[in-house]
Amino acid sequence: MEENIYRKDFPFFSDNKYIYLDNAATTQRPKVVLDAICDFYKKSNANPLRGLYDLGIEATNRYEQARERVAEFINASDSSEIVFTRNTSESINLVAYSYGLSNLKEGDEVVISVMEHHSNILPWQFVCNNTKAKLIYLEPDKNGVISRKEYESKIGKKTKIVSIGHVSNVLGVTNPVKEIASYAHKFGAVVVVDAAQSAPHKKIDVRDLDADFLAFSGHKLMAPMGIGVLYGKKSLLEHMPPFLRGGEMIEYVTRDSATFAEVPHKFEAGTVNAEGAVGLAKAIDYLESVGFDTIENIENELTAYLMDGIKDLKYINTYGSINPSEHSGIVTFTIEGVHPHDIASILNEDNICIRAGHHCAQPLMQFLKVGSTARASIYFYNTKKEIEKLIYSLANVRKVMGYGD
Amino acid sequence: MEENIYRKDFPFFSDNKYIYLDNAATTQRPKVVLDAICDFYKKSNANPLRGLYDLGIEATNRYEQARERVAEFINASDSSEIVFTRNTSESINLVAYSYGLSNLKEGDEVVISVMEHHSNILPWQFVCNNTKAKLIYLEPDKNGVISRKEYESKIGKKTKIVSIGHVSNVLGVTNPVKEIASYAHKFGAVVVVDAAQSAPHKKIDVRDLDADFLAFSGHKLMAPMGIGVLYGKKSLLEHMPPFLRGGEMIEYVTRDSATFAEVPHKFEAGTVNAEGAVGLAKAIDYLESVGFDTIENIENELTAYLMDGIKDLKYINTYGSINPSEHSGIVTFTIEGVHPHDIASILNEDNICIRAGHHCAQPLMQFLKVGSTARASIYFYNTKKEIEKLIYSLANVRKVMGYGD
């Protein structure tokens, strides 16, 4: 592989020493996104959706155009199906509070999987506790695959909500969300897709998936922090009560009651994060200019290189598929006799940034019977040289820790 | 007054034609804040509170230092009393959902005022609807003042929560929140202060006010959009259930249950907005370098100039105090025979940005018996020349609308 041609687009890489391999946690931002932020504040800054003056209209337009850009990105039918939130976690909480609390009752079931991120577990624990619905877990097989038999045995007449991660942030595996959605819809359940780890890596088509709700975070695909997305089918959003209340999400307010604005504004209380939306739209432009094909190619090549490079180190165990192209750039591993935190500290001395811990997926850790794991997560701006250094450092960890090999 | 020495700090003013007088809606951002955003992404960008590597620690430190800066800014005892949110609206919703829903019951009373922003009305309507508590309104006198007699007659043994705006975004009046808090505390009520319009203009001291909760928005004091603050007394925050759930706000998660992190992290679900926090800390630095004395002086001088300049136009009615220094830079007015939206459109042609409408305060509009009003809101970077132009334009509005004068 040649020198990576995308790195120069990122100020982050221009003068620091880090080998950044924690891309599943958050990504770096290209200059075009930082420029878009500054440009917004310099030229179009006013409170969107409020001012009647030209500057206010301009702010509103840039904000609403960002919404259209997002709709196009995930192939939503209409931009009113895009609600801006802070992040994936808030998006899922919104569905849990607004749809979940008002549609679940004792005897109903919510189905999630053991490999969910806490952000797709805790909101459902909360809703189930409050409504006395039952929380059911799909279990993957030892390769991390949720089989057809598994989901067909757990989804049924009592199922009201299925909420499932598109790509696992630990195993990197892609779940069969389209098939699960189609099966769940037979029973009238609504399907929530946690796309936090898929949106940065592969084309999302909400209509093809037939997702009822879908959530992702801007910061995981090079957009600013503080902006996230909730897609929801219009017919569902329209019948849901608001979640946060205040500001311009209303029609009329009297002392005792209020009527609410149309979707999506009904769900966006208070001053919106126009900077974040504008930055997200620009990040999507940038991402699509690179192209998902290129992204997947680079990631798969680097992932293969990494998995191949550590294959001979018998004391390293990796999780998930043995096929590198089924990892979305995520390689989670443990080293026998070495705690993942010690791995991270040792790699840190070589300026390599990897994640160690439970990755906000404690039930999956319990399922895998490990306390914690280490994780290297690759994005298209990483290079073969960086992976080489990672392999080299990993090959030395046990020696540093006092083992013979 | 000399040329304003602060304008050069703002890229916004460098090459546009606008006279921006909608500062109560959102403010412009100084270059130092934009630089802080870019600097964060260039040098310290990782997911805070997660990575063990140096870059992750650096991101965490910058985020937590921002929290300390905010604590100092409002004189909180401890930085753990500062929860980062998106904006004032979310801060108040957090209190309503987490404290309100779990502490109110039928027969209890929540006291707010008629001049509240929707963001400090709708969450309480919601909580009261859900708990069957009663929502009680304090009424100002015709000058916009909530008298001691008024609040002493409405706050009492049944009062569990008093939520009150520090400065009204329509009248500009400062409410006696310290006195109200002291009275409400006699009955054991908790006091929530909506400081969205005060924090940009005057020193806030949560301990002096003895506020139990206090909320404000970064974007109204020159920080990025997408970051807000909820201050809460530690003893209260600690006993409240979480609001949004997911990510690093936990201690342990099993399939059926979870235990939560300490405050403030318990209330910050998912990836935090470190950019916003860092930008907010820098905005506070900048704001304090200007100084509240200077800010109040400039605002009062310009407000006086404006009120004086329109005094002779008998068809213009202003609202709130007749004393310009009791306006926090906000001048709300109507012109007889001209709808506020037409005023805004006409001023827009002169590149003057003012707000027209209900200002997210419909109950106050009903109280004032107006459908909507126009509002010019001043910040310290405005100039006498700008106000002059505003006065000139206002003096022409009725002529444009076909009236003789």
Added chain:
Amino acid sequence: MEIKQFYREIVNEHNLHPMHKGRMEGPDLVLRGVNPSCGDDIILQLKLNGEIIEDAMFIGTGCAISQASVDMMADQIIGKTKEKALEMAQVFMGMIKGNITDEAELEVLDEAAALQDVSHMPARVKCAVLGWHTMQEILNNPEKSEKLS
């Protein structure tokens, strides 16, 4: 046209001296139309004779653009068939949203075409279309007709 000029030459006349403002005796169709965000609030009243709109009046309050627009509309639809009025509404909406700019096409609007400038004032689009939108609603859904109170 500049905005001030637009007020002076087009809006003011209808706003200050509306020809069709007032309460109608025995209207056939009545509908309230509201723009929550601006506070424009009108009640449109129509008298029908078969397919023909025999008279149109409005009451209510709002900004000058909303008031002038509904007054101009009333002026134009009186004597037209319901079908023609709906066709005009289509053209008017298209004009205000900037989708129809062809003068020949706009001719059907007659004087109401003078509001074309609103297409450059995005914040005021809702004001300009309120009357036309209310008319569409009530002609298409006569069962929604209200009582004048």
Added chain:
Amino acid sequence: MEIKQFYREIVNEHNLHPMHKGRMEGPDLVLRGVNPSCGDDIILQLKLNGEIIEDAMFIGTGCAISQASVDMMADQIIGKTKEKALEMAQVFMGMIKGNITDEAELEVLDEAAALQDVSHMPARVKCAVLGWHTMQEILNNPEKSEKLS
């Protein structure tokens, strides 16, 4: 000291060959200490003779730094009074947080002072102090003592 060197020269010995790891017969005080974010999880067991800590042992799992630190701690507190052990804990915490750097002051820690480098590894502070923190807890609140299961 560099981190790798720090592991090699200080941590590994105690991590790979702990001297005080194991289940104690008839302990007087037992407390579990946990760092949720890392998964460090130890059970500290103390045997007392009046004011004197006669023996200290631990079981559990965790990262090398947490394991080495608690092993070093046990080594240092055996034979000391409870008061002395608490004083040492104070000094240790101060050292790790970077507040105490004076060598003379650190002398009381003896070999445990070798963990000073952790003060430059902010992510690992919790690991290093887990054992000492657990000891403080149980000496200050003996009523919290648990049963060894």
